[in-house]
Amino acid sequence: MFSLANPKRFMDASGKVLPWLAVATAVLLTVGLTLALSVPPDYQQGDAVRIMFVHVPAAWVAMMAYGLMALAAAVGLIWRAPLADVAMKTAAPLGAVFTALGLVTGSLWGRPMWGAFWVWDGRLTSFLLLLFLYLGIMALGNAIEDETRAVRASGILAIVGAVNLPIIHFSVRWWTTLHQGESLLRKGGPSIAPVFLWPLAVMALAYTLLFFSLWIVRMRTTILERKAAVLRITGRA
Amino acid sequence: MTLALDIDKLTCVRAHRVLFEALSLVLTAGAFVSLQGPNGAGKTSLLRIIAGFLTPAAGIVRIRTETGAILTDGEDRARAVGWLGHQDAVKLQLTVGEQLSFWSKLYGDGAAALAPFGLAPLAEVPGQFLSAGQKRRLALARLTLTKRKLWLLDEPLAALDAAGKVLVAQSVRAHCAAGGIAIAATHEPLGVDGLTLHLGGP
Amino acid sequence: MTLALDIDKLTCVRAHRVLFEALSLVLTAGAFVSLQGPNGAGKTSLLRIIAGFLTPAAGIVRIRTETGAILTDGEDRARAVGWLGHQDAVKLQLTVGEQLSFWSKLYGDGAAALAPFGLAPLAEVPGQFLSAGQKRRLALARLTLTKRKLWLLDEPLAALDAAGKVLVAQSVRAHCAAGGIAIAATHEPLGVDGLTLHLGGP
Amino acid sequence: MNALRSLIARDLVLALRAGGGAALALAFFAAVATLVPLGIGPDLKLLARIAAGVLWVAAVLAALLSLDRLFQADFEDGSLDLMALSPLSLEAVALAKIAAHWLSTGLPLTLIAAVLAVAYGLPANGTGALVASLLIGTPAVSAIGGIGAALTLSIRRGGLILPFIVLPLIAPVVIFGSGAVLAVLDGLASGAFLFLAAFSLLAVVLSPFAAAAGVRLNLGS
Amino acid sequence: MNALRSLIARDLVLALRAGGGAALALAFFAAVATLVPLGIGPDLKLLARIAAGVLWVAAVLAALLSLDRLFQADFEDGSLDLMALSPLSLEAVALAKIAAHWLSTGLPLTLIAAVLAVAYGLPANGTGALVASLLIGTPAVSAIGGIGAALTLSIRRGGLILPFIVLPLIAPVVIFGSGAVLAVLDGLASGAFLFLAAFSLLAVVLSPFAAAAGVRLNLGS
Numbered sequence A: 001m002f003s004l005a006n007p008k009r010f011m012d013a014s015g016k017v018l019p020w021l022a023v024a025t026a027v028l029l030t031v032g033l034t035l036a037l038s039v040p041p042d043y044q045q046g047d048a049v050r051i052m053f054v055h056v057p058a059a060w061v062a063m064m065a066y067g068l069m070a071l072a073a074a075v076g077l078i079w080r081a082p083l084a085d086v087a088m089k090t091a092a093p094l095g096a097v098f099t100a101l102g103l104v105t106g107s108l109w110g111r112p113m114w115g116a117f118w119v120w121d122g123r124l125t126s127f128l129l130l131l132f133l134y135l136g137i138m139a140l141g142n143a144i145e146d147e148t149r150a151v152r153a154s155g156i157l158a159i160v161g162a163v164n165l166p167i168i169h170f171s172v173r174w175w176t177t178l179h180q181g182e183s184l185l186r187k188g189g190p191s192i193a194p195v196f197l198w199p200l201a202v203m204a205l206a207y208t209l210l211f212f213s214l215w216i217v218r219m220r221t222t223i224l225e226r227k228a229a230v231l232r233i234t235g236r237a
Numbered sequence B, C: 001m002t003l004a005l006d007i008d009k010l011t012c013v014r015a016h017r018v019l020f021e022a023l024s025l026v027l028t029a030g031a032f033v034s035l036q037g038p039n040g041a042g043k044t045s046l047l048r049i050i051a052g053f054l055t056p057a058a059g060i061v062r063i064r065t066e067t068g069a070i071l072t073d074g075e076d077r078a079r080a081v082g083w084l085g086h087q088d089a090v091k092l093q094l095t096v097g098e099q100l101s102f103w104s105k106l107y108g109d110g111a112a113a114l115a116p117f118g119l120a121p122l123a124e125v126p127g128q129f130l131s132a133g134q135k136r137r138l139a140l141a142r143l144t145l146t147k148r149k150l151w152l153l154d155e156p157l158a159a160l161d162a163a164g165k166v167l168v169a170q171s172v173r174a175h176c177a178a179g180g181i182a183i184a185a186t187h188e189p190l191g192v193d194g195l196t197l198h199l200g201g202p
Numbered sequence D, E: 001m002n003a004l005r006s007l008i009a010r011d012l013v014l015a016l017r018a019g020g021g022a023a024l025a026l027a028f029f030a031a032v033a034t035l036v037p038l039g040i041g042p043d044l045k046l047l048a049r050i051a052a053g054v055l056w057v058a059a060v061l062a063a064l065l066s067l068d069r070l071f072q073a074d075f076e077d078g079s080l081d082l083m084a085l086s087p088l089s090l091e092a093v094a095l096a097k098i099a100a101h102w103l104s105t106g107l108p109l110t111l112i113a114a115v116l117a118v119a120y121g122l123p124a125n126g127t128g129a130l131v132a133s134l135l136i137g138t139p140a141v142s143a144i145g146g147i148g149a150a151l152t153l154s155i156r157r158g159g160l161i162l163p164f165i166v167l168p169l170i171a172p173v174v175i176f177g178s179g180a181v182l183a184v185l186d187g188l189a190s191g192a193f194l195f196l197a198a199f200s201l202l203a204v205v206l207s208p209f210a211a212a213a214g215v216r217l218n219l220g221s
Ligand code: HEM
Pocket: A052, A055, A056, A059, A060, A102, A103, A104, A105, A106, A107, A108, A109, A110, A111, A113, A117, A118, A123, A124, A127, A128, A168, A169, A170, A179, A180, A181, A182, A183, A184, A185
């Protein structure tokens, strides 16, 4: 009656991977933070440059999370895959947290660099809008009582909202802006001093793994909760 | 020119409450069903499931058309349904004539029949000025012009006077005689021969 | 504890059409009137005139209260009226309990009676999820809590199941027995003894 | 008093809970404030210069947004009939609805404006003046809007008439309100605050009568 | 085609005749444009500088004003049920409603903007660019608003959610739109027009599907 296609394979596989993922995340985070604190101060920015190692990866993961969420939403809508629904639903709050982190660290960095916590430029504004999108998706999902309808509705929004991703990325090119231009993901290779590049790469990987670990954990708990709910209803009936 | 409706082990759950379970019913051309039951029994919900608006928790609804095609998908089924909802879908700002001509264009070429429902003198009157029963008559006129084979009627007699009630009975009888199927959720006998389906109840 | 209603030579004109002319009626405590007539006859219009919403083209409505005061002004009369309109005035966003407690505060100290209308299990349910009959029951519960002496009911039986209809009849009977007056526009006999007033119709 | 309070409380709940105007108005206000810098470009000096005007206009419009449905929803579903028959006078009903509207939009708008003023780079004294002027002026907006909403209740062309009734009456509020802020910024003495307060008081005192008269007319239709 | 056309015609009549959004939106747009100079003070140079931004933001907001009721009215009175059962697909219904909305607001807004731009002292090339950008960009506003309206149809807290849904999607339109005007004014080459056209096309093509999916979900509620 409550036909939840049993994502048993996912539970088995993720159960095996999760411990390794958690360990790798912890190791990379430690290494990355140590490196970040040990690089020499920047000749222009001084110690403020260290914010980069927490800011840039947070912003990247926030965007990646959105992309994955939209993908999951599409899979859920097209193939009616329950696992994709769970993935979509659980990615939103995580992505929102990383977005908030990127906003906070960015604006802490902005104070010494630009003299203001906030400016209304294309990158900052479009990234703020990403947070709004995440919040809208979560709010829409919560506002509809019926589970499947909730996931479908917020999934449609997630897919539509994906247009914001390229806008965030290219905003620095499309507007005259205060924000740092593309310095890593650009044609012609990165334009950052190698001393900063390595710690940044490690931190980026660490954040990514952190996101995946948290995502898997949340997916597993959601699946278990649903099983419990189904048992409750059918058990009583 | 006929169709058959096949309701198979439907279960309806609303707000975590099971309204009906494993409901099955097969209707062939000309059948009329009076759907009865106390307030909140799930009559409207059943009609919405048949129309394809609502997805049942379990079970399936099939329509067999004259060409032998079997429609299970909600959207295909929708094209066979004539709907008279509890709400009249009357726009306050449009005149009776405007509304009927709009719906007849939307549904195809059925001409708007004002006269049989006593609407002829009201053609120029905007929806805002209609009395409750006049609105209901407008909804009935719209139902007949859609020329659909499967009528789903939610309290068709609401707000109608004695003459209006007779009119509904006549329309339904004519519809069934022409090979149509009609299901009417009602708290008052319609005066049409047919099955009675009780929902809910103690 | 009683009042009397005195309707004197009322004429109602709507959209340049005379609906009724020189209608007079005197009702004393305990009277029940069933208001009948075809769709568009002017039943709802008459009720709105008595309630003081609509000004008649001619004639006057008077209420004599127990203290001997005679209320002719629409606004004074309004304070005696218990109203059950064709519309249920149910807010989709508020729960049944919230709505009843609001209206009971607005009208004074009448406590909200959920139980007799079968609303007790629905106290926490928002208006959006109510079935048609459940909304009507909510409107009925509100009517009884206003503790008014002159009930004006527009199609009180609409959307109600058999049990609901009995409930209405009982409520009206109890109301009249306690010295109240009730006028009900309806297309279906209410099952309460009293006058019948026919409007319009050939 | 109890009845009045419960009506205000109910309208507040509806405004906050529903597709009810309040949240929409606030979001709308925030939206204007977010979009304007996008449209004008991130020139902080320019932004500070136009902040008072833009925020005042945005606040007034956000407040007016939901006003056209102040009586409409209750009129359409029959609730207004029942209110007219209640022990409360229609004047009291109108006052309660206007008060609830101000509490659910005018007041929060004022608070949000304080935050936005800072984001627009308005100096501290300007922010103070803006908040004060909004606090004094927004009740007039709710009151005047309430009159318009009542008058256009059952008019099928209400949409067109409402702005024509309301705008001429609202314009003085915007002029005095933003004028008061500009005067403070320029260090000038100005009677703008006084005028604003007088106008607002007048509007709030008279509007329940005008609005009730409008509602009464429309119940008979 | 006949059915589609009659649906568009009906929605147009409703928008123009009723308390239906169109007149309200236009009046609102005119109101913003009138009030902003009052709020900012009559500095013509300043006005010309912010004209493009202010008019774009005002136009978008005016268009959004009535969008939340794009499907709502028909949903509440049962008309949407009947449309879903009609030979038209829900995608076509959504497209028709979006088109009618654009015809009754976006298009007239563009025309009014041309007049207002002159009143704001925008030079001729700037006015031309503004009109062109509005003509290209407003269909996207109607389309995106339609998605939001469909998704929030049966939600009791719709008011709060709608702006969150629509704002992030609309912002690019405002940015590209006013950016295109500013670029023309400054004599710069810019791809803004191209981006605007691409974005608008994408929005208009995709929105009927997204909106229809949203409506379908909500009919089951
Ligand atoms: C609230 C303020 C800020 C926000 C919202 C923000 C947002 C972002 C975002 C979204 C990205 C990822 C862009 C992409 O990969 O497409 C990013 C990258 C970056 N940010 Fe920020 N940022 C802020 C402040 C700053 C500050 C103050 C600086 C330094 C002066 C800075 C330096 C960078 C750098 C160097 C990158 C990597 C650039 C690249 O390779 O594309 N950010 N920021």
